[in-house]
Amino acid sequence: MLDTIILVLDSTFRLSTPLLFACLAGLFSERSGIVDIGLEGKILGAAFAAAAAAYVFQSPWIGLLAGIMVSVMLALVHGYASISQRGNQVVSGVAINFLAAGLTVLLGQAWFSQGGRTPALSPATRFESITLPFADTLANVPVLGPIYANLISGHNILVYASFAAVPLTWWIIFRTRFGLRLRAVGENPSAADTAGLSVTLLRYRATIICGILCGFSGAYLSVAQGAGFIKDMSAGKGFIALAALIFAKWKPVNAMFTCLLFGFLDALAIRLQGQEIPGIGEVPVQVFQALPYVLTVVLLAGFIGRAIPPKASGIPYVKERT
Amino acid sequence: ETFKPAVVYDFGGRNDRSFNEAAYKGALQFEERTGIKFRDFEIQNPSQREQALRNFARRGLDPIITIGFAQAAALEKVAKEFPDTHFAIVDSVVDLPNVRSIVFKEGEGSFLVGLLAAMSTESDTIGFVGGMDIPLIRKFACGYKQGAKYAKPDIEIIENMTGTTGAAWTDPLKGGELARSQFARGADVVFHAAGLTGTGVLQAAADEGKLGIGVDSNQNHLHPGSVLTSMIKAVDVAVDKTLTDAKEGKWTSGVEVLGLAENGVSWSYDEYNKPLITAEMQSAVEQAKMDIISGKVEVHDYMVDSSCPF
């Protein structure tokens, strides 16, 4: 029993990590008043760049860097459209999703001629699992041993990084000058403006941070969890991350728990699939596959109530109406 | 040059590392051997199936090979419009005088790899990861289960499907997670029939020190020592042969069923998985193969009654 729980939770961590990065990315963006439907596209773009660079330079770190760069570039396109040009942020996000979906495959094909995939990465060019100190020695200690050795130890560095990013995000948002200003532009940009702050600059900075975090998320997919880029490999994670963000009511620690919840639902769906449910018998696999989505709707409807986003989010800051 | 062949792939496209890619390879082999160039097209939405076939036929390309069961309906229409053009379809039957239908007995090949899986498992638990839950994949699964039970009647088989959208075929991360979950539940050999998703399954097996089984083309080389074998579906051979037949005037229409006997399906054995296959396993699988060909062992075809008794 404990084993099963540990295994499901272990899988939960792996599945939550890309969501968590993306969710924190969305948090920075939306806290500053920029709605970002384009998380998905940024993750995808980053995953491609990371895998391509990791392959070419034979280093996961360079891959990560490349992923971040590409993701930030896409973020800047979104920033330009929604901050400088005051365009519709949702449309801009949709465009970025399409753009990443097309360009990754197009360039992948042009560079590697493998149908838009990048060549498979060897273990040395990926982020590999890290065994934490004493994991092996402690493994035999009852209860805590397996939890430490199997659950806590043995993930790759990006998994740890994603969870470390949670307190960091909290600290930045609630304890630093930058965080205060960021929250202010997201709630009332005019107030920030009259306090002598540049709304534009602040929002661009938030957008860039959003890009960086999506870069981590994408790199995790292609050079840590996976071993190379495959078309459409983000598979809707950006959207799920957005859902998680609303669930979390735009708070970092909540974000962690909701991402874990989503990861857990997914892991559970995987675990339960194909098993007979006592008293019901065989259930079509599609039921389990739809389970995370159904539960999301149920939870949204039943438990979290009305989530109130940062007041200015989605609204371009326009001083002068014409 | 009047001989102008064409290939139309289904969703997934030319480079799906699996089924469509095998067809592409077959056409390439033909091209390399004969120097005859071929045209091809990757469809993007269902409406383009018909359009692509018609476009090729209208431009005088002949023969035209369509890949995948999903193209059957489109082919049926277009083949009637162009009775003088030769068409072939892989994985489905279209009963028209100018169409060659090529189908495989996936069940037979899966039977063999199921048997091998059963013989090499130490935990008496093996796994199967499919892409989408559709009849074709159940056909794979059914043969696999039958083969495994043939070797070890009370073996446990964990069966999972990846998803319900097109992404089910292209989600190696989910594939990896499914495989990991099966390993966690005791499986130590996992067979995938999930296209690109399967690369994640094999990757997970390699990462966890377990065994994977490849599908469609020989995937043994992907992770030497971690891929027990591959269930080869000789789409490439079939495509090459169809083109060659057409070129040499040996075209026949009608249904071609490729099973073990025709070498349409087989299991792979090469330097990459040599250490994994014991002599005992080898003789057992060859024996089973002969028994299937001779009819002594009958492999259940899921498509006949849409159910799997195993």
Place this chain on the structure above:
Amino acid sequence: MGSVLCFSWGWGNAFETVYFESRNEIDAQVIDLIDQKGRATVAESNVPAIELIGVSKSFGPVQANKDIDLVVGKGSIHGIIGENGAGKSTLMSILYGFYHADSGTIKIDDKTTTIPDSKSAIAQGIGMVHQHFMLVDPFTVLENVILGAEGGALLKDGVANARRELKRLADEYDMTIDPDAVVGELPVGLQQRVEILKALYRGADILILDEPTGVLTPSEADHLFRILRVLRDQGKTVLLITHKLREIMDVTDTVSVMRRGEMVASRKTAETSMEELAELMVGRSVLLEVDKPEVEVGKPLLKVEGLNVRDDRGVLRVKDVSFEVRAGEVLGIAGVSGNGQSELLAALSGITRAESGKMELSGEKLDLSEAHDAAEMRTKGMSHVPEDRHRMGLVNKFAEYENSILGYHREPKYSKGMFLNKDAIRKEAKERIEKYDIRPPTTEMTAAKFSGGNQQKIVLAREIECNPDVLLIGQPTRGVDIGAIEYIHNRIMDMRAQGKAVLLVSVELEEIRSLSDRIIVMFDGNVVGERGPEATEQDLGLLMAGVNQEAAE
């Protein structure tokens, strides 16, 4: 002919040429009154703190400021008055670096300078309290005060410093406030205090206050003026925008008048009068008296009993309110805004659901704790002119004729089956435009493009012409110029004369007193007292602050 036309207050395409002709005449009179050279002498001291020369600003087609000149002496309180839309806020926002002037020169302390953004304004010692507060609602007072002046990359040290400084300021100016209170939950009066503290915290030498008293009780306003005088005596310069001429006379040293984007006059306060200022503002002499004939009062048309209303946040905003309004009677509800009047109107008109309470409307009994909607109330003979026409009374994107049926769109006369009968709607809208002299007289322009006064008239026409028994009317003349005020007041008196019941909510004591037959005052959700129209401003003012002298005696 000018003498006739100069009484018109708006403009429209058809009237444009005529109007401008007549306007030039007025301007000529006004300009005569301005002593061009006298401007420098208007300043109290030799050094002007602020000098604006030829400042212009347009927003697309709207020219908000035209070639403005202004001199403000150091260490003085300078008032700026003007009708709505005259361009006061725009001018101040230019000074504060929020907007950029299209042209013109700004001098601070006699040095030509540019103010590209608010940061630079703050650096040059300018602080501003905006008409619409620039506060972040979910932040605490402290967070709002330090925003932009945090004093370090981390909040910790800055916050501690600010806490001390805030305490000092609070003591010095008698402005106590809980630094950890969430601003969005504070009453408006305190929110304004936060705004002032924000400016002082940044060490402002020049303080701009844009209509600060609109949200204050008379005593709170007095307190504010005391603070302003202290600031002036410390050598700071104050710019005060207000609509209330009395305040100008009370507190300012000098005053400037704006009209339609132009600066039409500057005066020493001591040398001018309210009458002169009013005339300068509007461009003609104004009659503020309302003709209130005796009307026989009939049976009660609206009775409210034990009304309690909670807002979205669960705060009880209306507490056990009961009253009745009779046919031919205007009942005024006075009070500083935010004391439950809005919630009261919303509950009576069916927009929100009350927690408990009964209403009797033209004899029909209704339980307000049940769900009703505004359409239902209208069919029962109650119409409603909302306080905030932009937020509620109009759909700005809609054409005038579409707005003319908002809330009545289901009435048979506007429809053909499930379709709208647009011909009938347009025809009636045209008639109303004529009757209410809405300008420009077109049914097709979007509501957003009408000026404030004309927007108000669109709403009034709609709510009055449907011939209700009971009229709820909130802030009928907010954002409306004096000419239109006269017209609106006369319409309300007409309703009264026709034997309708009118419930009037207004923060303007003048208005309440001149229109109402009886006045009740709301404070913190309670009715704190009832008075007749003859009650003194001081008495009502105290009631508005929650002090019932009569009851105390």
Place this chain on the structure above:
Amino acid sequence: MSKGQLPRWVDYGVLPALNLLAAFIISGLVVVVIGEDPFEAVKWLVWGALGYGEGIGYTLYYATNFIFTGLAVAVAFHAGLFNIGGEGQAYVGGLGIALVCLAMDRFVPWWVTFPFAIIGGAVFGAAWAFIPGYLQAKRGSHIVITTIMFNFIASALMVYLLSNILIPQGTMSPSSRNFEAGGQLPLLRNVFTSFDFGQSPVNLAFFLALAVCVVVWLLIWHTKLGYEIRSFGANPDAAAYAGISPVRITVVTMLISGALAGLMGINVVMGEQTRLLLDFAGGAGFVGIAVALMGRGHPIGIILASMLFGLLYQGGAELAFEIPTISRDMIVVIQALVILFAGALEHMFRPAVVAFFDRFSSDTAEA
């Protein structure tokens, strides 16, 4: 024309044209990067979509899909609701249509089946939109999220039904059986034999789409319900003041929106494929978002935008056919750029154009 304002023909003609031009110029650069001649590409794109009867037929066929999904998104927009679930609603709507056809096709001619199929598609699509609408109205669950979730759930449902229930015995492909004549809409090539539509699948659903455009136009701008929808979308406070129930309008609008998306199946399921098959919506629901935005929520605009995207789809396929290195992914990139420039960056050229017109008008004024 006052300063800072643009004449309508510039606002609705010149500016969108400039935006499209920008999108195509960037796309051209991408084409150059992958080593092909962009002018050649444009030639094939336009020829493929409009150069011959069959191409036109396909363009109209795709446009029909986008009109339905575009209208669906637009109607929701008018009420201030962002319905991202057009894809799932169309998918499930197709199920309704297929069930009607399967039940009736053997017994009655197509024109008897047709109205029932319309009802079937509309009802199923509406039903799929109902829950997100209801949850938004009653529980405040974010409609963007719930509709996305419902897209996933629709996929699961359809895979299950297609591979377990609707699939005929012994077939490979997870699709329903083919409808007989009674479940097939006439193709335009058989109706208008004088015009050469080639073998294109454009069918009567095209006229249904146009008719629905008229209906939506009447609904939004001429009915009481439309008035309420627009009021609620433009100013929810004013709507409450006018006695318009937000719950009712949210739910009703989502029902209409879902029904419109659901009708898309008429074109694909009953018109082209004459069977229900996996993933038949093929992303049209998402294209609908772009179409609605570019068409500014007006049926005329939606028709034009749908034609544009139909042209991209059909011309793009033809282009990929002629120049194999320009793969289908290139078409996705072009779409992305069109959405970006014509949607999110729609105001980019406005200041320049306004400045141009101001100078122009002041010149003429002085003259």
